[in-house]
Amino acid sequence: xxxxxxxxxxxxxxxxGAVEIIDQTRLPHEFVTLxxxxxxxxxxxxxxxxxxxxxxxxxxxxxxxxLSMRHHASDAALQATCDMLAKARPTAVNLHWAIERMRAVLxxxxxxxxxxxxxxxxxxxxxxxxxxxQAIGRHGLELIRAIHQQKNETVNILTHCNAGWLATxxxxxxxxxxxxxxxxxxxxxxxxxxxxxxxxxxSLTAWELAQHGVPHTVIVDNAGGHLMQHAQVDMVIVGCxxxxxxxxxxxxxxxxxxxxxxxDNGVPFYVAMPTPTLDWTLQDGVQEIPIEERxxxxxTHVSGLCDDGQIRRVQLTPKGSPAVNYGFDVTPAxxxxxxxxxxGLVAANADAIRAQLI
Amino acid sequence: xxxxxxxxxxxxxxxxGAVEIIDQTRLPHEFVTLxxxxxxxxxxxxxxxxxxxxxxxxxxxxxxxxLSMRHHASDAALQATCDMLAKARPTAVNLHWAIERMRAVLxxxxxxxxxxxxxxxxxxxxxxxxxxxQAIGRHGLELIRAIHQQKNETVNILTHCNAGWLATxxxxxxxxxxxxxxxxxxxxxxxxxxxxxxxxxxSLTAWELAQHGVPHTVIVDNAGGHLMQHAQVDMVIVGCxxxxxxxxxxxxxxxxxxxxxxxDNGVPFYVAMPTPTLDWTLQDGVQEIPIEERxxxxxTHVSGLCDDGQIRRVQLTPKGSPAVNYGFDVTPAxxxxxxxxxxGLVAANADAIRAQLI
Numbered sequence: 001x002x003x004x005x006x007x008x009x010x011x012x013x014x015x016x017g018a019v020e021i022i023d024q025t026r027l028p029h030e031f032v033t034l035x036x037x038x039x040x041x042x043x044x045x046x047x048x049x050x051x052x053x054x055x056x057x058x059x060x061x062x063x064x065x066x067l068s069m070r071h072h073a074s075d076a077a078l079q080a081t082c083d084m085l086a087k088a089r090p091t092a093v094n095l096h097w098a099i100e101r102m103r104a105v106l107x108x109x110x111x112x113x114x115x116x117x118x119x120x121x122x123x124x125x126x127x128x129x130x131x132x133x134q135a136i137g138r139h140g141l142e143l144i145r146a147i148h149q150q151k152n153e154t155v156n157i158l159t160h161c162n163a164g165w166l167a168t169x170x171x172x173x174x175x176x177x178x179x180x181x182x183x184x185x186x187x188x189x190x191x192x193x194x195x196x197x198x199x200x201x202x203s204l205t206a207w208e209l210a211q212h213g214v215p216h217t218v219i220v221d222n223a224g225g226h227l228m229q230h231a232q233v234d235m236v237i238v239g240c241x242x243x244x245x246x247x248x249x250x251x252x253x254x255x256x257x258x259x260x261x262x263x264d265n266g267v268p269f270y271v272a273m274p275t276p277t278l279d280w281t282l283q284d285g286v287q288e289i290p291i292e293e294r295x296x297x298x299x300t301h302v303s304g305l306c307d308d309g310q311i312r313r314v315q316l317t318p319k320g321s322p323a324v325n326y327g328f329d330v331t332p333a334x335x336x337x338x339x340x341x342x343x344g345l346v347a348a349n350a351d352a353i354r355a356q357l358i
Numbered sequence: 359x360x361x362x363x364x365x366x367x368x369x370x371x372x373x374x375g376a377v378e379i380i381d382q383t384r385l386p387h388e389f390v391t392l393x394x395x396x397x398x399x400x401x402x403x404x405x406x407x408x409x410x411x412x413x414x415x416x417x418x419x420x421x422x423x424x425l426s427m428r429h430h431a432s433d434a435a436l437q438a439t440c441d442m443l444a445k446a447r448p449t450a451v452n453l454h455w456a457i458e459r460m461r462a463v464l465x466x467x468x469x470x471x472x473x474x475x476x477x478x479x480x481x482x483x484x485x486x487x488x489x490x491x492q493a494i495g496r497h498g499l500e501l502i503r504a505i506h507q508q509k510n511e512t513v514n515i516l517t518h519c520n521a522g523w524l525a526t527x528x529x530x531x532x533x534x535x536x537x538x539x540x541x542x543x544x545x546x547x548x549x550x551x552x553x554x555x556x557x558x559x560x561s562l563t564a565w566e567l568a569q570h571g572v573p574h575t576v577i578v579d580n581a582g583g584h585l586m587q588h589a590q591v592d593m594v595i596v597g598c599x600x601x602x603x604x605x606x607x608x609x610x611x612x613x614x615x616x617x618x619x620x621x622d623n624g625v626p627f628y629v630a631m632p633t634p635t636l637d638w639t640l641q642d643g644v645q646e647i648p649i650e651e652r653x654x655x656x657x658t659h660v661s662g663l664c665d666d667g668q669i670r671r672v673q674l675t676p677k678g679s680p681a682v683n684y685g686f687d688v689t690p691a692x693x694x695x696x697x698x699x700x701x702g703l704v705a706a707n708a709d710a711i712r713a714q715l716i
Binding site: 027028029192194195196197199202203206207209210216217218219220221222223224225226227229230252253254256257258260261264286291299300301302303304305306307311312313314315316317318320321322323324325326328329330 | 576579664665679683
């Protein structure tokens with residue numbers, strides 16, 4: 001999508017065999033691109049969330065494997081590369097999916113063919129992500145269009161965290177239907193959950209919607225229930241980091257609370273899910289999905305732009321108070337109206353998922 | 359309660375006829391007291407949230423009337439004072455309750471007796487607040503004790519916003535049971551919701567619990583649902599700004615989301631309610647209670663302590679993104695396990711409220 005009027009993706013290969021990314025830790029106040037030259041650069045970018053969002057993490061890991069194969073393409077090097085990248089973030093299933101796909105393609109090949117093959121395969125994964133998101137956009141568009149036809153007014157959509165184009169290679173998952181509907185001329189407005197502690201909504205989602213010209217309003221994570229009680233939300237669309245075979249959805253911490261409020265107020269709650277995010281091995285999301293616990297300083301401190309133009313980090317809590325920082329929660333399938341996949345809308349239950357997606 | 363080992367209240371009359379308060383906008387990084395010398399000082403303190411919390415707002419308004427009566431005690435001055443103070447914050451019913459109580463006491467009196475009477479009446483309101491909170495503490499203690507007797511381990515209590523002693527004259531409402539149980543030797547731990555946008559949990563609740571030595575952990579507002587899903591919360595206790603005659607609870611924005619999560623996970627959800635907070639005129643909280651909309655900059659910007667020791671305000675959102683800031687939401691009575699009042703535990707329904715509190 002566009003930044004300052006220029007089309008960008010979140011990750012792209014350079015002419016001289018490196019990879020560039022947008023440093024998402026600098027947004028929304030600074031637009032900076034970074035050059036990745038090694039597997040370690042890619043691992044660092046994933047771990048430090050310079051890239052984030054399940055699909056983009058997967059593509060970055062694939063390019064990380066490709067960058068590594070340039071230098072060392074032996075079986076041992078491939079194994080070590082995959083092991084290291086897999087540990088960069090514990091929750092995102094796409095990370096493992098992308099790494100295993102690279103391994104499956106590269107393992108059977110002679111060592112001297114692996115570097116070129118890895119480069120091409122990473123590119124294919126990136127292209128497929130774009131195609132998946134465009135398809136999610138088309139399917140989601142129909143849901144938004146139906147609400148607009150019934151309401152004949154601006155459609156208000158609430159989203160949590162950033163599942164926009166910045167979380168993918170392009171278009172986004174949760175925001176793909178929104179961009180697609182916006183470009184189809186449907187009047188819409190997005191409620192952007194701030195998404196503490198890392199504020200991906202207030203920083204990334206707000207930034208990309210603003211860059212693209214989509215009407216939106218930032219709200220604190222506490223506000224969505226009140227808005228739903230007062231009929232200010234027509235639908236919720238969120239992304240996901242991992243979905244069980246039964247339709248339980250692991251996504252950014254706080255998603256579950258919005259799903260409860262949507263259910264309580266009869267607001268449809270949709271999850272945009274690229275099918276690689278589905279984890280067929282899991283049945284009970286709350287019990288089985290490990291939840292990443294991140295640095296408490298993400299809770300106690302926050303960064304932003306000072307009046308003098310400097311980006312500074314400030315402490316919010318008193319010195320003597322500990323904090324804890326869970327990155328994700330699990331929304332039980334019973335609260336999910338539907339999964340918007342690249343293969344169409346799928347009900348969030350084991351039968352529908354098996355019937356439509358196996 | 360204690361600050362640096364010294365007993366404090368949140369508001370107190372000085373020997374020379376002024377009123378002092380703790381400037382709560384400076385917490386948790388600086389402990390500063392302020393002197394109020396006029397009704398305008400009191401109105402400013404309420405409006406700018408140097409004092410906040412429904413009970414403390416009421417007491418500050420009462421002292422505001424008293425400060426005004428020193429200078430002008432005519433019927434017209436009394437009317438103008440009450441009108442001005444009543445507008446300082448739109449949602450808190452205690453504000454109106456305290457002002458009407460002052461008016462009822464002062465109106466029948468000769469003009470020259472009003473100043474002294476106002477001073478004494480404001481003091482009585484403050485003392486009654488302390489007694490109410492101590493009684494809430496005793497009733498809430500029994501609920502915490504019962505959980506501890508059943509569990510025989512540390513009792514985990516989640517609270518939202520600040521309904522501690524800083525929100526009242528002393529002890530607090532939601533935190534009174536916690537302080538009382540802590541002093542009774544019951545092992546407990548408090549999950550402190552950060553409470554965006556103004557972070558009263560991360561700043562005020564964490565600060566006062568730390569000062570008093572109560573074990574606690576700060577979490578983002580998004581985290582409570584996840585904790586409840588994993589049996590990390592034994593009970594929720596929150597305060598309230600206004601409660602309808604049917605038991606609907608208006609409290610800090612986001613309370614409703616925690617009530618939904620508690621209900622979904624079978625966690626008891628209690629509201630500490632001084633009976634002056636009850637608004638007998640209301641039946642349907644969601645429809646009838648006006649919700650204060652505050653400055654959007656409270657969402658887009660946040661203040662905290664920089665590494666260099668300066669308190670600075672930073673912007674979280676991109677420049678082109680609007681925000682909206684609703685101060686409160688309404689939790690329907692069906693989600694409330696009980697109201698902890700100074701007169702005992704009351705079920706959150708019209709019959710019980712009428713039977714026990716009329």
